[in-house]
Amino acid sequence: MAMIGGGPGAFIGPVHRIAAEMDREIELVAGVFSGDPARSRAGGMAYGLDPARAYGSLAEMLSAERVRADGAQFVAVVTPNHDHLPSARAALAAGFPVISDKPMTATLAEARELAAAVEAAGLPFALTYTYSGYPLVREARARIAAGALGAVRKVVVEYPQGWLAGPAEGKQAEWRVDPSRAGAGGCIGDIGVHAFQLAEFVTGLKVTELLADLGAVVPGRQLDDDCTVLLRFEDVGFGAARGVLLASQIEVGELNGLRIRVYGEQGGLVWKQEEPNTLTLHHLDGRSEVIRAGTGLLGPDAARRTRTPGGHPEGYLEAFANLYRDFAERLRGGSAPLLPGAAEGLRSMAFIDTAVRASAAGAGWTSLSV
Amino acid sequence: MAMIGGGPGAFIGPVHRIAAEMDREIELVAGVFSGDPARSRAGGMAYGLDPARAYGSLAEMLSAERVRADGAQFVAVVTPNHDHLPSARAALAAGFPVISDKPMTATLAEARELAAAVEAAGLPFALTYTYSGYPLVREARARIAAGALGAVRKVVVEYPQGWLAGPAEGKQAEWRVDPSRAGAGGCIGDIGVHAFQLAEFVTGLKVTELLADLGAVVPGRQLDDDCTVLLRFEDVGFGAARGVLLASQIEVGELNGLRIRVYGEQGGLVWKQEEPNTLTLHHLDGRSEVIRAGTGLLGPDAARRTRTPGGHPEGYLEAFANLYRDFAERLRGGSAPLLPGAAEGLRSMAFIDTAVRASAAGAGWTSLSV
Amino acid sequence: MAMIGGGPGAFIGPVHRIAAEMDREIELVAGVFSGDPARSRAGGMAYGLDPARAYGSLAEMLSAERVRADGAQFVAVVTPNHDHLPSARAALAAGFPVISDKPMTATLAEARELAAAVEAAGLPFALTYTYSGYPLVREARARIAAGALGAVRKVVVEYPQGWLAGPAEGKQAEWRVDPSRAGAGGCIGDIGVHAFQLAEFVTGLKVTELLADLGAVVPGRQLDDDCTVLLRFEDVGFGAARGVLLASQIEVGELNGLRIRVYGEQGGLVWKQEEPNTLTLHHLDGRSEVIRAGTGLLGPDAARRTRTPGGHPEGYLEAFANLYRDFAERLRGGSAPLLPGAAEGLRSMAFIDTAVRASAAGAGWTSLSV
Amino acid sequence: MAMIGGGPGAFIGPVHRIAAEMDREIELVAGVFSGDPARSRAGGMAYGLDPARAYGSLAEMLSAERVRADGAQFVAVVTPNHDHLPSARAALAAGFPVISDKPMTATLAEARELAAAVEAAGLPFALTYTYSGYPLVREARARIAAGALGAVRKVVVEYPQGWLAGPAEGKQAEWRVDPSRAGAGGCIGDIGVHAFQLAEFVTGLKVTELLADLGAVVPGRQLDDDCTVLLRFEDVGFGAARGVLLASQIEVGELNGLRIRVYGEQGGLVWKQEEPNTLTLHHLDGRSEVIRAGTGLLGPDAARRTRTPGGHPEGYLEAFANLYRDFAERLRGGSAPLLPGAAEGLRSMAFIDTAVRASAAGAGWTSLSV
Structure with missing residues (x-):
């Protein structure tokens, strides 16, 4: 490399x-x-x-x-x-x-x-949409694809951070608030796009429309640092699922709190990046299950992407490594179908672009197309 | 009585x-x-x-x-x-x-x-806006009023439930989905309004505008059962705080998950109804504090509204009783200034009314006035 | 009354x-x-x-x-x-x-x-062994009695507090550290005995032997304020279950952290007084279930002892009220079989007495009998 | 290598x-x-x-x-x-x-x-006492050494697992229950020793005496699979701290739940391996702080041992890598003073040996010496 x-x-x-x-x-x-x-x-x-x-x-x-x-x-x-x-x-x-x-x-x-x-x-x-490399994100995707929730009705995906609540100082912060280096999106392009990609990845559904409200909260900031985006997903026969995407970099005390909740006719599912080795599955009959990484409860794709037995926490670097493992597989001619590529990249850029433009124009619901 | x-x-x-x-x-x-x-x-x-x-x-x-x-x-x-x-x-x-x-x-x-x-x-x-009776909700309000967060910038208030994800059956459910008994709002009037009241109560700020997206997700339902409402609060000199209100009755696995997060220039604050005896306070310098009910860390209003020492969980009934205690105080001629009355009731009804109308009309930002 | x-x-x-x-x-x-x-x-x-x-x-x-x-x-x-x-x-x-x-x-x-x-x-x-009034404690007992864990092998019951880590001041503290009013046991009689009663109540098994190590940690204190007690339970045919009871009043930061974990051949179970509306059940095949009070998953005894639907936290006062409800039932001639009475009281006093004496004598395993 | x-x-x-x-x-x-x-x-x-x-x-x-x-x-x-x-x-x-x-x-x-x-x-x-490589374990040690808790009075260290609750099958399990390959200790040597090392590492105090109760719970097992060990630490002038060490491999549902709580005159501290990026610090005045890895609140030793900003979970592999980083430093002639070596190894073996012998003999308090 x-x-x-x-x-x-x-x-x-x-x-x-x-x-x-x-x-x-x-x-x-x-x-x-x-x-x-x-x-x-x-x-x-x-x-x-x-x-x-x-x-x-x-x-x-x-x-x-x-x-x-x-x-x-x-x-x-x-x-x-x-x-x-x-x-x-x-x-x-x-x-x-x-x-x-x-x-x-x-x-x-x-x-x-x-x-x-x-x-x-x-x-x-x-x-490297890192978060799609987490074993339990893959498990979530696999379970939804297998019908564990029934038809998806609602998605809430959040990505709160607080590190840009004060002035943006230091190498990491400066380019992110500078339109000439970051592009037209601030928070939406830095982390909102992760949330968007995670929502499509986990549900297997594409967003077709959005309503965006991006704000630049810290005085003097040129790019957005706090975003709310309402989503509609494609209708695969049971009505279009509703969604909400919240991303912010001014929520003091939040570190890197990406999390997603998906609700369907038959169940609900919760995953949080800061506690990545746990996936909670709710059933319509009231039962709630906690599924932990590294245990025998995981499907094959998730199981192959843990390196230690359950209870030995794996984290961000291991999730990232899972994407490189997929990439190595693809270099060897394998398919690695879950590795994000140009198609996902285009969708993500269309998301940023649409959200920034629609918010600036005060437009309401706006269709999202690549 | x-x-x-x-x-x-x-x-x-x-x-x-x-x-x-x-x-x-x-x-x-x-x-x-x-x-x-x-x-x-x-x-x-x-x-x-x-x-x-x-x-x-x-x-x-x-x-x-x-x-x-x-x-x-x-x-x-x-x-x-x-x-x-x-x-x-x-x-x-x-x-x-x-x-x-x-x-x-x-x-x-x-x-x-x-x-x-x-x-x-x-x-x-x-x-009886019950949730404003919780000791730590009062503590949150008092701390914000005393400037613990600096100027408020962002509010996220959520009220997820899942009990109406299936058909609405039973005495509790039936009237709530029937416009002739519940009024024009379903979820928004049943629980969204609690979230609205909590947001205004805790921040001490009034909502001036909203953008509502109410949906009736369960097939055949006449009233909304899933709501997203974007909020703008009054500008008290530091810019208008942004807000998001999520309420749903179709999120399977959620019981009564009312929660609020408030972020300001100097800090952030988190409270959750299902763990009501804990309030988390984040500071801009990275410190996070956990404040527990019944301990010496509470201000006088919150302290007077617990009945047992810290570690003895108090819950919904005790919060409700705190409203009656306030009411008794008022009957005796006291002021009980935090007890919601007609003014709060009017604001709440204006919230429901505006949200229902604006959503039905596909209107964008709509001003909220009593 | x-x-x-x-x-x-x-x-x-x-x-x-x-x-x-x-x-x-x-x-x-x-x-x-x-x-x-x-x-x-x-x-x-x-x-x-x-x-x-x-x-x-x-x-x-x-x-x-x-x-x-x-x-x-x-x-x-x-x-x-x-x-x-x-x-x-x-x-x-x-x-x-x-x-x-x-x-x-x-x-x-x-x-x-x-x-x-x-x-x-x-x-x-x-x-009034309060904690046996919690709905999910009764659910735990019922599930174990019904064989959900198989034969019980191990019990860990803890009751950490921190309020006596400094000098004992105030009406509540003073009598508890005074042998003439509290009796021979300090922490062991104040809270250790709750842990003992909870362990016998939940498992349905009697302690037959114990090894106690009581300490008076705060300088000048006459009664114990920190206790470790090893337990052996009666053998009902599958070997005598092992147990550990930890109680302390000098663990700074702990409020009223009573909790119990029971492990059997087929599963494990966890309940915590400070989060009393949740019971976690682990199965040998790796599945973990979270059971919440007020939901349809509870058995009849626990269900009858909640007053609100799931998600509306009930706490210490409601648990206490459940004991009075049982007592009222008994006054009316009912059996209220789970209400602790003289037999449980005698066992508890024998526990305190045996622990205090055995610890003072530096005895090892000592049989517990009424 | x-x-x-x-x-x-x-x-x-x-x-x-x-x-x-x-x-x-x-x-x-x-x-x-x-x-x-x-x-x-x-x-x-x-x-x-x-x-x-x-x-x-x-x-x-x-x-x-x-x-x-x-x-x-x-x-x-x-x-x-x-x-x-x-x-x-x-x-x-x-x-x-x-x-x-x-x-x-x-x-x-x-x-x-x-x-x-x-x-x-x-x-x-x-x-490779892995757990001493976690950044927040090092932070805990540094804070205690700096007097954050005052004199240490009490240590509770637990290491629950459940994977050997059934028959020991598979390469990992078989040698661990075989005295000819594992040595005289089962659970005590496999994981109890980690808990012992962690307790000495975090507190900076040496165990001087112990009282051990080791059991072989699963029928037919030759080595211990469930251990309780009472500890006394050296008296550095404020009385000998008391300790409890619990280790088990038969607690169904527990994965790798190593955790430690240390209490002193002025405060308490809690760390859990399965949520390794959080350290909780309690103060005698009631305040509780949550310290998260990767933030500016960490001292130099802990800060140097994280590889990503706060909120990006690091886990077991990164902790392990921290030991190798120390070892590389030592190979280059550096001191890497926190890396466990022969002295710690000897103490650990003395702990296993003493615990096994004392338990088998039914001895009470037994001194621990290398």
């Missing part, structure tokens, strides 16, 4: 590295950790790389790695959003499969361009 | 009786438990009343009790919503103070009429 | 009064609230009693109430432990059924004397 | 591999995965090793790796307990530092022998 982005001070670069290498199917061997060659080299040394393979530009890396016998076999894009398109396009053009951080790009137009590039290249392309 | 409603099979009648009598300041002595004299008498006997004081009609009760030396001193109205106005009006007209179950009436027009009657009578009038 | 004890400043007197009256089958009509007639009268007025019925001594009350047409029909003893025997004995001798706070008496010898007096009087006698 | 043990079907081998490699300071390059050369090779291939470096015996590996320029620099011992001594001794003798799974050896005598070998070799030696 070669990486672009993720240099010193970055949060997500080391996360990609750990996740990619966790199952020993992938190894980070090269990277562009800064546009400044000396800083990139410093970044490479922090990862323990051969200094010669810490490049000063993507172009340089792609041409060098392409010709090495032991060259990188794919590129991980972990730069801020505005760079996703150029980096991914260049890597694909050079023949490298790409795994990229979400969201797909900074704008919907860019996402369409990238989707076309993926299509043209015919190469694997994946997006 | 004389009661109208609450006969055999009712849930809320016995609750009023227990709550009223818990602190031994009030005693149930008379009632109209059915329009049928024999059934009313049976109801009275179930409560252990003197059979002569289980009346067949309100008029009969009011004239009889008025002239007894030991006559009832106020009337509790616990009938379905459509009866609240006539019963309360008649009691007030006969000189009896009234405490009534919520919502105030079946329609906003009726509420205005009742508010005028209360005004004209000059008698105490209270509404 | 007539009460002895529970005067101004007492915690448990008002609790008995609320609990007794909650279901309107019982009414407090008389009492001895102090040995000083004036203070007793003040106590009676605080309860709203007829001043003539707030007596200055038990003897006076018994003779007066016995001859009134509307005289009290039973006596509630809520004095400190050393007074339980004389008060109960006198009341029984005067023909009054007795309900008494736990523990039965201050010493085992006294308990034997009182048990004999109960036997001789042939009158109802009950002890 | 070279590994002995951890072949196909093992749970702990892959855990060591992931943990060792997580921070990219260590790489697994060689191993003995079976005594059968072909099976060992298969094991090596499962890890993606050079087949030439999957050896058929430890002796073979040590001599081969010692002379390679890129040879392993230390040996990880992950075999069953009875093999810990011979493997570690041989590796040390060959000049390799050793990191070994716990417990140190199968018997105390062996532990003494190994401690002498470590001493003689003058090489780094560490034991």
Whole structure:
């Protein structure tokens, strides 16, 4: 694996590295950790790389790695959003499969361009919608698909954070509130999109319409930091399910509280990212079951994605690693059908784009289409 | 206390009786438990009343009790919503103070009429918005009023239930889904209004605008059973706080999950009705505090409304009793300023009315005024 | 009901009064609230009693109430432990059924004397082991009796408190650390005995042997404030179940954390007093169920002891009221088989006595017999 | 790193591999995965090793790796307990530092022998007491050391599991119930020892005496599967703290519920392995604080041992990796003072040995000495 982005001070670069290498199917061997060659080299040394393979530009890396016998076999894009398109396009053009951080790009137009590039290249392309890698998220999806809830009627998905309640300071915060680097969406593009992807992933249903109310609460902020989005899902024969998506970065005391509740005719289901090893299933007759990761109650897909027995907590890094495990499977020619790719990326960008535009216009219900 | 409603099979009648009598300041002595004299008498006997004081009609009760030396001193109205106005009006007209179950009436027009009657009578009038009786709800209100969160920015109030996910069967369910008895609102009038009242009560802020999306999810249902309402609160100088109100009666597995989260510039606060003896307070600097009922950490209003030391759970009946304690205080001439009355009732009815109309019309943001 | 004890400043007197009256089958009509007639009268007025019925001594009350047409029909003893025997004995001798706070008496010898007096009087006698009144404790007992866990193998019962971690100050604390009023046991007699009673109640098994390690942790304290007791239960054919009982009053931050876990061949079960409306049931095949009070999943005994639908928290006062409901049933001639009486009281006193003696002697396993 | 043990079907081998490699300071390059050369090779291939470096015996590996320029620099011992001594001794003798799974050896005598070998070799030696690697365990230790609780008075440490409630089947279970492979302790040596080490680690106090009651509950089991051990800690000037250690493998429904509560004069502290990212701190004045991993509230040692911001759950593998990070630091000449080594290993073995002997003899309080 070669990486672009993720240099010193970055949060997500080391996360990609750990996740990619966790199952020993992938190894980070090269990277562009800064546009400044000396800083990139410093970044490479922090990862323990051969200094010669810490490049000063993507172009340089792609041409060098392409010709090495032991060259990188794919590129991980972990730069801020505005760079996703150029980096991914260049890597694909050079023949490298790409795994990229979400969201797909900074704008919907860019996402369409990238989707076309993926299509043209015919190469694997994946997006690290981390939360879809959690074993119990997969279990939730599998149970709903198998009819455990009956027809889905209602989805409540929330993603509360509080870290941007004060002024946005530090490397992580600054680019997220800057439209030139984050794109048109603030909170909606940073975390709202995770909630959207999780809702579609778990239910297996597509959102067809939304009503968005995005606010920039902290004085002086240009991008939204608090979002409410009402959702309607496609009608698969039992009426269109209703949904609510709440995402915020100004809820003091909330750390990374992504959670989803899905209700159907026959039951309900609850999962929370901060307690990821527990899934609660409610039945119409009043029974409630608690399903724990690592136990014999999990279906095959979830079971294959835990590394320890029940009671040994697995978390964010392991969920992330599950996406890399899927990606490795796809590189080997497998299908890894649950790994998010260009189609999910396009949907997510359409979600951000539609929500931002509809909210700004004070539009009511607005259809969501790719 | 004389009661109208609450006969055999009712849930809320016995609750009023227990709550009223818990602190031994009030005693149930008379009632109209059915329009049928024999059934009313049976109801009275179930409560252990003197059979002569289980009346067949309100008029009969009011004239009889008025002239007894030991006559009832106020009337509790616990009938379905459509009866609240006539019963309360008649009691007030006969000189009896009234405490009534919520919502105030079946329609906003009726509420205005009742508010005028209360005004004209000059008698105490209270509404049992139960959840505002919980000690830690009062503590939350007091802390916010004292500035613990700084300016309020965001409110999330939820009231999930699941008991109407299937067909509405039984005495409790049937009238709630019948517009002729429940009024124009289903879920919004039954529980959404509790969430609304709680949000205004805890924050001390009034809602000025709302955007409502009410749905009737269960096939064949005439009234809403699943509600999402976006809120804007009055701007008291720091920007208008944003709010979201979720109420549902089709979320399988949820029992009575009322909960509220309030976020301000300096902190956040979480309270949940099903774990009512705990209040969590988050500070901007990362600290989180857990405040438990019955401990020395509570302010005077909350402290006076617990009956046991910390760790001895108090619940719904005790919260309800706190409203009756306030009512008794008012009957004795005290102010009991936190007890909801006609003003709160009018606001609540305006909330239901506005939400129902705005949702039906597909209107966007709609101003809320009494 | 007539009460002895529970005067101004007492915690448990008002609790008995609320609990007794909650279901309107019982009414407090008389009492001895102090040995000083004036203070007793003040106590009676605080309860709203007829001043003539707030007596200055038990003897006076018994003779007066016995001859009134509307005289009290039973006596509630809520004095400190050393007074339980004389008060109960006198009341029984005067023909009054007795309900008494736990523990039965201050010493085992006294308990034997009182048990004999109960036997001789042939009158109802009950002890308010409050926690056995919780609906889900009764559900736990019923499920274990029905074989839900298979043969019981292990019991862990804990009762942590922290309020005596500092110096014992105030009316509640002082008598509890004074051997002349509390008896030979401190923590073991105040709360350890509740844990013991709960363990026998829930499992339906009797403790046959114990190994006790009681400590007086706070400097200068004469009675134990921290207890560990190992238990062996009677062997009903599958081996003697093992048990651990932990009780402490010096665990800072713990309020009233009584909890019990029972494990058998086929399952496990967990209940916690501070979250009393939830019972968790684990099955050997990995499934875990959460059973909530007020739902249709409860058996008849537990169901009859909730007053509100699921999700409306009931707590300590309601559990206490369930014991008075049982007592009322017994006064009417019913069996109320789960209400603790003299036999349970004797066992509890034998537990305290054996634990105190065995610990003081540094004895190992010691048999427990009444 | 070279590994002995951890072949196909093992749970702990892959855990060591992931943990060792997580921070990219260590790489697994060689191993003995079976005594059968072909099976060992298969094991090596499962890890993606050079087949030439999957050896058929430890002796073979040590001599081969010692002379390679890129040879392993230390040996990880992950075999069953009875093999810990011979493997570690041989590796040390060959000049390799050793990191070994716990417990140190199968018997105390062996532990003494190994401690002498470590001493003689003058090489780094560490034991993977995993739970001491959790950031919030280190925070707990640091806070207690800094006096947050005042003098420690009471420790309750529990380690409940349920997976051996039925017959012991499968590779993981079989050796644990076999005295010839597990040593004299069953549950006490498998998990009780973790609880013991955690108690000493967190409090910084040594256990001086114990009273053990070990039982073999499942019919036919030779080793203990349910343990209660009373503890006394050294008196550092404020009285000897009291302790209780509960460990069980027959508590159905418990997965891996290690948890510890420590109470002092001024406060209390609670940590639970299954919710490892939260530490609760209680103060004598009634305040309770919740401290979450990854936030600014953590001290330097804990802060350095998280890899993601607060709200991104880290778990068992990350805690394990923290021990390897410490070990790497020690290999580089650093002190890594919190990494358990031979001294802790000896204490742990003395604990197992004393508990097993004292319980079998029915001895009461027995002193614990190395």
